[in-house]
Amino acid sequence: MDYVKTLPRLFDIEDTAMTETHNNGLTGRDVLSVDQFDRDKLAYIFQRTYEMREMVAQVGGCDLLKGHVLACLFYEPSTRTSASFIAAMERLGGGVIPITQGVQFSSVSKGESLPDTIRTLEQYSDVIVLRHPEIGSSKMAAEAAIVPVINAGDGTGEHPTQALLDLFTILDELGRIDGLKVAMVGDLRFGRTVHSLTRLLMQYDVSLRYVSPELLRLPMALMNELIDRGIPVRETHDVAEVIENADVLYVTRVQKERFSDPTQYDEVKDFFRITPEVMAQAKSKMTLMHPLPRVGEIDPVLDSDPRAAYFRQVKNGMFVRMALLAAVLGRA
Ligand code: NCD
Numbered sequence: 001m002d003y004v005k006t007l008p009r010l011f012d013i014e015d016t017a018m019t020e021t022h023n024n025g026l027t028g029r030d031v032l033s034v035d036q037f038d039r040d041k042l043a044y045i046f047q048r049t050y051e052m053r054e055m056v057a058q059v060g061g062c063d064l065l066k067g068h069v070l071a072c073l074f075y076e077p078s079t080r081t082s083a084s085f086i087a088a089m090e091r092l093g094g095g096v097i098p099i100t101q102g103v104q105f106s107s108v109s110k111g112e113s114l115p116d117t118i119r120t121l122e123q124y125s126d127v128i129v130l131r132h133p134e135i136g137s138s139k140m141a142a143e144a145a146i147v148p149v150i151n152a153g154d155g156t157g158e159h160p161t162q163a164l165l166d167l168f169t170i171l172d173e174l175g176r177i178d179g180l181k182v183a184m185v186g187d188l189r190f191g192r193t194v195h196s197l198t199r200l201l202m203q204y205d206v207s208l209r210y211v212s213p214e215l216l217r218l219p220m221a222l223m224n225e226l227i228d229r230g231i232p233v234r235e236t237h238d239v240a241e242v243i244e245n246a247d248v249l250y251v252t253r254v255q256k257e258r259f260s261d262p263t264q265y266d267e268v269k270d271f272f273r274i275t276p277e278v279m280a281q282a283k284s285k286m287t288l289m290h291p292l293p294r295v296g297e298i299d300p301v302l303d304s305d306p307r308a309a310y311f312r313q314v315k316n317g318m319f320v321r322m323a324l325l326a327a328v329l330g331r332a
Helices: 039-059 080-091 114-121 137-144 160-174 192-201 220-228 262-268 300-304 310-328
Strands: 069-074 095-099 127-132 149-154 181-185 207-211 233-236 248-251 287-289
Touching: 039 160, 039 310, 069 080, 069 114, 080 095, 080 127, 080 149, 080 310, 114 127, 114 137, 127 137, 137 149, 149 160, 160 192, 160 248, 160 287, 160 310, 181 192, 192 220, 220 233, 287 310
Parallel strands: 069 095, 069 127, 127 149, 181 207, 181 248, 207 233, 248 287
Antiparallel strands: none
8 A cells, every 4th residue: 555544534644744754654554564675764753762762661552542442353362462452552642443343243254354353443432453354354444444554464475564573673782783693483474463574584694594394394485485585594494493593582372273184283382392401502692582372382481591591582572562552653
């Protein structure tokens, strides 16, 4: 979607002097893919994210989005993504229509189409956050909607806001992105967070390592894109081969819900586990990340290891989404 959508009614360009240059072109735009974010836009969002974090630490919240309403429409389970969007909106003084826990109780169960549900929700709201099991669903919703649509995960496709918070966490934990060695472990085939984070990291001077069983390798098209862009990249089945040199270990859950054959899931579900023994091989400043939920890939004993960043990552999600909502709604 390359045009600016209807701005929220409280937005007044002349009044606030908020122009495209002020917010790096996010106002009134859909957020469907990480490909929309170049390094300048990322720097802009991360700067705003630090300001949001500071503001929450000082006063807990503000009225920046007062009078604005977010519709949160989730056709797949979620804890963090939905809760952090809701918290982000509320900390900025806005309101939320949460359809996150029972789309089956909405008119979707009566057979309403996605475009019709979207066209209805936008009558009440200024921005819509959508999670849906099908690739391309957020694009379809964005085409139907007059207000901006933010993709909160479309099947095995993308999860752009998770990748933004992942990248912010790397920056926050390690102070830089260029020059890092990032290893991603687990379900690289179905894991949409891996796909989106990989696409963001392509813009930086990083080297990438992918660790998975054969069945769950990174999609060929994405791997070819990395190679074409000259990014140093290597695949392996063994975490031990990458752990010593990694600056970031990004661990993911095997995506049980994406397997059509349950025996295949059983074959790979216990492929690896990050334990204190594994972490003993890692750098003292390595960052251990996970988009969560975890189901056994990381031993909870490691939660007290200072390198375990996954709960800080969760909190960063709220700050990043505050920055993004403010930008999209033109109140940056
Ligand atoms: C991820 C997702 O939904 O893709 N979770 C999240 O949004 N934090 C990862 C997962 O479900 O494994």
